[in-house]
Structures are given as structure tokens and as C-alpha cells.
Amino acid sequence: MIRLLFFLAVSFFFVEINAQEKTSNTPKEKTFKSGVGVVDMKKILQDSTAYQALVDQFEEKRRKHRNKFTKIEDVIRDEESKLSKQKGVLSKEVFANKIKELNKKINELKSKQAGEAQKFEREFEKSTNKIQGALIDVLSMIANKNKLDIVMAKNQLLLVGKDIDLTEDAIKELNKILPKINKD
Numbered sequence: 001m002i003r004l005l006f007f008l009a010v011s012f013f014f015v016e017i018n019a020q021e022k023t024s025n026t027p028k029e030k031t032f033k034s035g036v037g038v039v040d041m042k043k044i045l046q047d048s049t050a051y052q053a054l055v056d057q058f059e060e061k062r063r064k065h066r067n068k069f070t071k072i073e074d075v076i077r078d079e080e081s082k083l084s085k086q087k088g089v090l091s092k093e094v095f096a097n098k099i100k101e102l103n104k105k106i107n108e109l110k111s112k113q114a115g116e117a118q119k120f121e122r123e124f125e126k127s128t129n130k131i132q133g134a135l136i137d138v139l140s141m142i143a144n145k146n147k148l149d150i151v152m153a154k155n156q157l158l159l160v161g162k163d164i165d166l167t168e169d170a171i172k173e174l175n176k177i178l179p180k181i182n183k184d
Helices: 002-024 041-047 049-085 091-146 169-177
Strands: 036-039 150-153
Touching: 002 091, 036 091, 036 169, 041 049, 049 091, 049 169, 091 169, 150 169
Parallel strands: 036 150
Antiparallel strands: none
């Protein structure tokens, strides 16, 4: 009698497992058994429409600033050239004053260039932070949807299975909620 009960219990157990396997074979979205997801941050930024538009905007802005400063540098070089031609004509004191003025212009230009570069970098970082904030929201939404406990950056890992890679899903969602970035 004990053997019969044991046999029935074991049979019921295997029938239940077999039924679960058949129902789980239906094609759905990715299933995450591990509770871990992985993303390739570099690829997400590379394929993000907002980030690419931001890079294009800042490259255009950088080019315009570079051209503006190049013109100013050309004017200063012309002044320097004219001044060197006048060296023999001007008195030492006048020549020294003009050199001093020219050096002041050069230093002001360098200072202005450095200030513009810092401002440019701060603006770019602020805009990039907005994109990263939106990406965190996207990853949080994907993690909740897939009941994930942790999402890690792919570059921190040695081996990654394709079934836990969230990169493409993250790119699609990020491009959906943030197609472009508005600089403030």
C-alpha cells in the first residue's frame, strides 16, 4: 500500500512538471529566470536618437566657436606682423606698450577660449545627464516589467547570455520617450 501511494505521488509530481513545461513553451517575450538583466551602455548611447542629435548640435556649435576664435587669432597675428614691421620706426617705449597691449589681447582671447570650452562641456554634460536620467527610467520600467532584481552594465561582465541582454529593448524605449533633447 505504501508503494502504491509513493508511486501515485511521484506520478502526480511528474505529470505536474510536464504540464508546466508544455505551457511555458508558448512564445512570449524574453523570460528572465535569473532576475538579472544586462545593458550595453555604449551601444544605447550610440543608437539613441536624442544622444546623436545632441552630439550633432554640439559639433556644429563647436565648429562655429572655433571659426570665430580663428578669425580673432588672425586679426591678432596681423597686428603682431604690423607691429614687428614698425619696430625700427617706433620708440622703445611705444613699441613696448604696443607689445604689452598685444599680449593682453592674446591672454584675454585664451581666457575667453578656456571659459567657452568649460561652458560648452557643462552644457553637454547637463544634456547628457538628462538622457541618462531618461535611460534610468526606461531601465527601471523594463526591470519592473520583467521582474528583474538587478540590471548591470555589460562592460562590467566577462560573459553574458543573450537571453538577459536588455540593450535593444532599452534603445527602443529610450528613442520612444526621448527622441530628442532640448538644451536649456
